[in-house]
Amino acid sequence: MSLTRRDVLVAGCAGGTALASTFFWPGSVRAQDEAVQLVERLTGQAPTVSDRLHLVMPAVFPTGYTVPMDLDIESPMTEDDHVRRIRVFAPQNPLLQVASFNFVPQRSVARVSTRIRLAEPQYVVAVAEMSDGTLLMTKTWVDVATNGCI
Amino acid sequence: MTPSTPRVLVPSAAAKGEVIKVKTIISHQMETGLRHNSQGQVIPRKIINRFVCRYGGEVVFSVDLHEAISANPFIEFYLRATDSGRLEFIWEEDGGGVYRLEHELAVA
Numbered sequence: 001m002s003l004t005r006r007d008v009l010v011a012g013c014a015g016g017t018a019l020a021s022t023f024f025w026p027g028s029v030r031a032q033d034e035a036v037q038l039v040e041r042l043t044g045q046a047p048t049v050s051d052r053l054h055l056v057m058p059a060v061f062p063t064g065y066t067v068p069m070d071l072d073i074e075s076p077m078t079e080d081d082h083v084r085r086i087r088v089f090a091p092q093n094p095l096l097q098v099a100s101f102n103f104v105p106q107r108s109v110a111r112v113s114t115r116i117r118l119a120e121p122q123y124v125v126a127v128a129e130m131s132d133g134t135l136l137m138t139k140t141w142v143d144v145a146t147n148g149c150i
Numbered sequence: 151m152t153p154s155t156p157r158v159l160v161p162s163a164a165a166k167g168e169v170i171k172v173k174t175i176i177s178h179q180m181e182t183g184l185r186h187n188s189q190g191q192v193i194p195r196k197i198i199n200r201f202v203c204r205y206g207g208e209v210v211f212s213v214d215l216h217e218a219i220s221a222n223p224f225i226e227f228y229l230r231a232t233d234s235g236r237l238e239f240i241w242e243e244d245g246g247g248v249y250r251l252e253h254e255l256a257v258a
Contacts, residue, residue, distance in 0.1 A: 065220060065221070066220040066221075067220075090218055093218050094184055095182075095184075095216060095217045095218065096218075097216040097217075097218065098216055098218040098219065099213055099214060099215050099216060099218070099219055100213065100214040101211075101212075101213050101227075102211065102212045102213070102214075103211060104208075104209065104210045104211065106230065106232070107205065107208070107210040107211075107229060107230055107232065108210050108211040108227065108228065108229055108230070109169055109227075109228035109229070109230065111227070111228050112213075112225065112226065112227045112228075113224075113225070113226040113227075114213075114219065114220075114223065114224055114225050114226070115219070115220040115223075115224050116218050116219060116220060117182075117217075117218045117219070117220055118218075148220075149182065149184060149217075149218070
């Protein structure tokens, strides 16, 4: 099957945008929307996708039992502007909550590393609750070769 | 099951205002409650469900852990050295088990 850019644009105009975008790029608008909706359903509040959150995980990892995860949020951690907590979700795991990290302004830094279990290749989602009540989120695609949740 | 042993790697001295790295690990099965034994019975969940770090008696960092945290949970985090004092590390297990470690930090 050969698809030209023109074909894609035509398909997009015909209403096939969602299909075309998932087909060409996994980091598509649709996947982003799904993650946003998931967070909204879990927290009851709409998150803002932010590049202040850095969720660093290997793109491909041989085992789902111990996947390294580094989280770093750009924040001055003052009384007025800090990260209260970060929640991490693995939406395709049998139990989707991974962890919740709680920080204290002036005392801890919004940066943490751990190792997590993933059942299948998926987007891992991190949500930061800021001191002003807003939710910031980001997500990272991780491809695991074996199920780590059995 | 082997008893759980907690370990911590943290500096003993720091400059005032310095950010220090704290590495913690505890040997633990982190049984998810999703597995069955050979008789088809569910192996009950037994995980470390909470980790707390106190600094001079005050909670400065904590984690709520769920089933998706790997066995032998490893947590690395960062604290700002404010005063000389005792760091306490507490791991709480399902069923009420508690594991503790203490460490003195000198801040100059």
